[in-house]
Amino acid sequence: MPTGLTLADWDHNDPDPWLALMMDRSLPIDPVAKLALVRDQRSRSRQFLLPLVRPFARLAIIVAQLVHTVSPRWPHAPRFLHNSIAFGMRWFLTPDANMLILRHFHLGAQILRFIADNATPGFRPTLWPMQPRTIADVRDDLFLRHDLNIYNFLIALNAELDRRGTAIGRVDTLDFSAIEDEVALDPLPAGRGNVIDLQTAIELYTPAYAMLLTDRDFWRATNSLQFDETIGLYFARLTGEEKHLAMVVNGHPLVPHSTLRAGFRLVLHGLSTELLHGFLRELKAKDAATTGVSR
Template sequence: MSRHLGGRGRGDEDFFEADDVMHQPVDRRDPDPWLALWLDKSLPFAPHAKAALIRDQRSFSRQFLLPVVRPFAKLMIIFAQFIHMLTPNFPHAPKFLHWSIAFGMKHFLTPDANMLILRHFHLGAQILRFISDNATPGFHPELEPMQPQTFADVKKNLFLNHDLNVYNYVIALNQELDRRGEVIAKKDKIDYSALHDDIEFEPFKNGRLNLIDLQTAIEIYTPAYAMLLTDRDFWRAANSLQLDETIGLYCARLTGEEKHLAMVNNRHPLVPHSTLQAGYRLMLHGLSTEVLHGFLMQLKARDEARQAA
């Protein structure tokens, strides 16, 4: 299991790490919704990542700041799109955008939010490698590296490159399949070597201002994304989220397991959503990636147990 060295929220008794969490007394007239979600095991989710997400979701910032931020964020996206109607390629400042995101992450986001953000890129890269290992053995689309360890890695156009990687991956993979005259289909022997969960990060800053939760941060960053990238870059980035369904289908066809597709929320890339929904859909994208990776890790463990028997 990977280690999150960032620490927990200040002044918050973290019952998610308590040894007796399963047997804690419950007020039946006022049960804790987050405790119920923590104890529920219906989703294949790495426990430390699930605990970080729940801590972040039940924070003061998520409860009280997000409802204030969200409507203003949507108005700013509309304003940015109006600007880009007039000047589609200006402003275009991806380096400044990523510098500002890295600065905000370091100084204002919770350690849990920062861990989940950086972890997401690692999981996404592993899933894409898993697909090409099995769908096109010997061929791997050329992609930008996605193993960030520090905030400095964010400044290297990390978010923009992540979106570009997904599209370039789908294009190159399918071109190679067409060249081979093959389609993605169930494999009798699956190569799980790309998948692991031993991702480690150095301690994240946990200062007095590190209070902003992940979902609020995403709502704040999305208008900046809309303003500081070209109209085409923002549209492509927002609608890359719907490729969750495409990647999920690839994994389902390779493994013959389709149960996880019910957990994919960003669907139908041929019918794009409005970019005004990008913030919430980005949260769903992160959840889908965690769940798909967790599902594949379960299959890997089952395969290893079968081989050891």
Template sequence: MKRLPDFLAQQHDARDPNPWLALYLDQSTPLPDPVKQAWLTDSSSMSRQFLLPFVRPLARTLIVLIQIAKVVVPRRWSASRTLHWLLAEGLKRLVSPEANWLVMRHFHLGSQILAFVAKNAPSQVTTSPLTPMVLDDLKDDLFLKHDLNLFNFVIRLNQALRESDQTLVPVREPDFSMIEEPPLALDDLPQGLLNKIDLQTAIECFTPIYQLFLTDNDFWRAANSLQLDETIGIYCATILDAPQHLILLNNKHPLVPLSTLRAGYRLVVHGLSTEMLHALLVQMKAQQAARRSRDAAA
């Protein structure tokens, strides 16, 4: 059995309260306990405490230097397959199991959320779900496909709505059939001696690598796809008629592009926002099922 993280294993000391325990016990943000435990275990690691402060400024310096270098590199040069091989191998060999679990979950959750919007939209729109089961599945250009899927979905949805002269509206009984927990087990992820790097440090390291092996246009699009958090959040809030749940989205206005220097931090926020939105949909699906069960019994 996996050892409990220190913030759960230790006794609470009122004279020296553990901040990670406070965040874990707090229920103001919608996250299931296993996800919150994995997130906080990763966030409270020594890697994040001692390695991230050194890695982050170096990574941002590299982003600037690579941007300068790309002035003389052919505009269409890229090596996406090499990039995704490096990312998948880096995750397998160096990154913590909690971080890898959260990365793998993200593809499933994002696909389910887009499917939820598509299913409850008044106009038909197709989606392209990404559901990797092992880290090697990421080698099939999955990070790039994830960014493309998001922009393509927004374009297709709004083209369909415009053509039919319709808009998203609240749905009295939303279809939650696609919302479920991904079939991914944390214990199945690599747990070698070197699998210690936390999620935020890994993302900061991978961001300049991502920039190096993609075209400038691909990297810019990937960075700015993070600003569509509000867009997808608004779609879901409209369908659910629950605008109050937008309060924790803070990747800023999608019409105001931000510098790529903070792409690593914004990607972490994007991942957490996706987890919380999915958790909210899981809760509402359960509430709908309970209500229908009561109505049937009555």
């Protein structure tokens, strides 16, 4: 455990807020992911660099959107964008930040599959595969395809529900086969330059996303974040549990947020995904303990 995050470092007269968050057990988050997130959030990069980067990043988003007001479909360079992101991840991001980014795609894919397996048994929407093991996998338009998957999943799932004449409701015997306890990743770079935290990196990537994708692609990507609440409601209907809804806070998709806060909301999206997946892991473990069967 890093210095400052153990009970040995507890100063009753000056308790560390990050130690309190690390010790807290109220959120159903994987311990490895939680340690990575806390360690990354308490870094000097986030403390000192993020406040300097954020206003310039938001100004750059405004410039990009002005450009796309005149030219909605140009520039359009998704491959260059993803190569640039992969380059930044390889040489500048912390191992914790890279792990959380790559892990997110795995968890998102598992969550969507869980919903399909239980809401529409026997039907699985055709989506891009999302199991990156290395930073190089990002180059294959991974972020853009992740956004496309969310929309295509929602459209295909609800079209299938309409075809069956059914709706998402409570399932007494849930299928947890999509939910895995471990995410397999290859070793991540940890060189001298790998010091940029996750939140600062996202603030830097967002203007590039705004400039190098079409106006429609950027709008779709930023507003996909608000589907966290939609996915949370699907969970509540399938499981009969609603306590996790208090943890999903990203704004309703019918009333889109300004794209200027997309960087911060993307961090919330990542946390919501971790919490929903952790909640499912708890339900899976409880089900296995009760039935003696792993489903």
